[in-house]
Amino acid sequence: MLKTSVSKKIAMALSGFLLMMFIVIHLSINLTMLWPGKETFEQAVHFMATNPFIRVMEPILFLGFIFHISMGIYLELKNRSNRPVGYVKYDGSSVATWASRNMIWTGLFVLLFLIFHFWNYYIPFKSGEVHDHYLLVTGLFKNPVYTVFYVLAFIALGLHLSHGFESAFQSVGVPREKCYRWIHVCGQCFAWIVGLGFSLIAIYFYFN
Numbered sequence: 001m002l003k004t005s006v007s008k009k010i011a012m013a014l015s016g017f018l019l020m021m022f023i024v025i026h027l028s029i030n031l032t033m034l035w036p037g038k039e040t041f042e043q044a045v046h047f048m049a050t051n052p053f054i055r056v057m058e059p060i061l062f063l064g065f066i067f068h069i070s071m072g073i074y075l076e077l078k079n080r081s082n083r084p085v086g087y088v089k090y091d092g093s094s095v096a097t098w099a100s101r102n103m104i105w106t107g108l109f110v111l112l113f114l115i116f117h118f119w120n121y122y123i124p125f126k127s128g129e130v131h132d133h134y135l136l137v138t139g140l141f142k143n144p145v146y147t148v149f150y151v152l153a154f155i156a157l158g159l160h161l162s163h164g165f166e167s168a169f170q171s172v173g174v175p176r177e178k179c180y181r182w183i184h185v186c187g188q189c190f191a192w193i194v195g196l197g198f199s200l201i202a203i204y205f206y207f208n
Contacts, residue, residue, distance in 0.1 A: 008075065013168035015068040020165070020190075022061055023157075027197050030137075034201065038134040045133045049125075069111055076104040099163040106160040113153030120146070141205035151199045158195020165190055 029048065032040040048054050099106070120140060124130045140146050165187030170176060174183065 008071065009171040012068065012071050012075065013171035015064045015071070016164055016168045018061065018064045019068060020161070023194055027194060030198065030201050033134060033137065034204065041134050065114070069107065072104065072107050097163060099159045103160060103163060106156040109156040110153055110160060113149060116149065138205045141202050144206070147202050147206045150202045154195050154198040158191045161194055162188055162191035
């Protein structure tokens with residue numbers, strides 16, 4: 001199925017939708033650290049760790065990450081040697097945006113952060129070494145190096161989403177002429193909310 005350029009675009013878009021849903025859930029849970037606070041955050045983490053549906057989705061999500069990253073690298077290399085076969089994006093101007101030209105680099109920077117984050121949070125969490133997840137997360141934000149890296153990673157993710165959101169919709173066949181303006185606005189809002197949302201949480205706990 002993945003032999004044609006169209007199917008590659010669709011598969012890339014579908015994996016992107018899966019990851020965007022994860023981002024929304026992740027941000028929603030992280031925001032509970034600010035309000036209502038620690039108790040709600042701990043309850044949300046416990047629910048995510050014990051809910052059977054979430055447990056099933058966890059490896060699927062992991063494979064989605066691997067597929068999206070691998071396909072993104074493949075398409076970038078393919079684009080360099082052949083005509084573009086990546087996301088389809090309607091652009092009213094003839095000049096591509098900075099985000100669209102640098103999707104591979106913002107994606108790789110986010111990947112680097114994910115490896116770092118996996119080592120600092122996910123492994124201690126899954127190993128059972130940590131029982132106070134709120135303290136673990138807020139403690140990481142007291143480290144200036146981690147916090148700066150965290151903020152830069154989510155700025156990169158926001159830039160990645162500013163192009164990827166609308167590109168994914170175009171790739172699955174949403175009519176360009178009728179829906180482009182709305183998709184573009186929603187995509188930009190989503191990118192800003194994600195980038196600023198995660199970043200502000202980190203900055204808040206660094207200074208408080």
